[in-house]
Amino acid sequence: xxxxxxxxxxxxxxxxxIAASSCGEAPAPPTAPTSPxxxxxxxxxxxxxxALDYWQSAVGITYVLVEDLEEPVLRIRTxxxxxxxxxxxxxxxxxxxPEDNRARSGLVVIEPGGGQFCRTELGCRYLYRHEIGHAxxxxxxxxxxxxxxxxVVLTDRERGMMLALYSLPHGARVEPNGTWLxxxxxxxxxxxxxxxxxxIMAWNMYARGGASYREIGIxxxxxxxxxxxxxx
Numbered sequence: 001x002x003x004x005x006x007x008x009x010x011x012x013x014x015x016x017x018i019a020a021s022s023c024g025e026a027p028a029p030p031t032a033p034t035s036p037x038x039x040x041x042x043x044x045x046x047x048x049x050x051a052l053d054y055w056q057s058a059v060g061i062t063y064v065l066v067e068d069l070e071e072p073v074l075r076i077r078t079x080x081x082x083x084x085x086x087x088x089x090x091x092x093x094x095x096x097x098p099e100d101n102r103a104r105s106g107l108v109v110i111e112p113g114g115g116q117f118c119r120t121e122l123g124c125r126y127l128y129r130h131e132i133g134h135a136x137x138x139x140x141x142x143x144x145x146x147x148x149x150x151x152v153v154l155t156d157r158e159r160g161m162m163l164a165l166y167s168l169p170h171g172a173r174v175e176p177n178g179t180w181l182x183x184x185x186x187x188x189x190x191x192x193x194x195x196x197x198x199x200i201m202a203w204n205m206y207a208r209g210g211a212s213y214r215e216i217g218i219x220x221x222x223x224x225x226x227x228x229x230x231x232x
Contacts, residue, residue, distance in 0.1 A: 082109060
């Protein structure tokens with residue numbers, strides 16, 4: 001029985017707890033963990049807004065922050081899903097309206113804390129601007145500049161491509177000589193910058209980024225201002 005002194009002397013600490021419980025005594029509360037886990041950092045809203053402001057000032061792609069996911073909408077959040085081995089982030093247009101290939105939904109995923117890219121201020125700035133650039137319509141990678149080399153600013157050629165892209169009507173098909181046609185309406189015209197036309201074809205119309213969600217061979221861009229949802 002629990003009153004036996006000889007038994008108490010022989011019991012280990014674990015058996016003492018069991019004996020106390022059998023005598024109607026409440027067991028001791030569990031010890032609190034000594035090193036509670038720290039939740040991963042959330043979305044750096046200031047970094048996102050700074051990147052969006054850069055694209056607005058450099059190319060004129062205006063945006064508005066929204067509190068809902070009603071389409072069309074570009075969603076920006078933290079996560080590790082779908083990231084390449086080096087981490088950092090990813091961005092794409094992942095849905096379009098079938099009638100004119102207009103952007104319907106986009107997604108930017110940033111590794112919590114920015115991973116290795118945010119070890120420096122410039123690396124972090126590059127990460128956010130680059131991935132948001134993909135989601136705004138720069139679906140491929142250029143040979144240099146912000147959309148390729150790690151520079152934090154667009155080259156003149158990159159800027160020219162995006163300016164030309166957003167000057168075109170939705171549903172336009174661009175040809176190598178700069179002419180464009182909207183097959184659905186018959187509207188047509190010509191871009192003065194032939195290099196921009198070639199780059200639209202390479203970096204938007206036929207680029208692989210988000211290719212399964214749009215009609216290849218027709219431009220894909222957002223209606224302005226872009227509706228942006230920052231996921232907590």
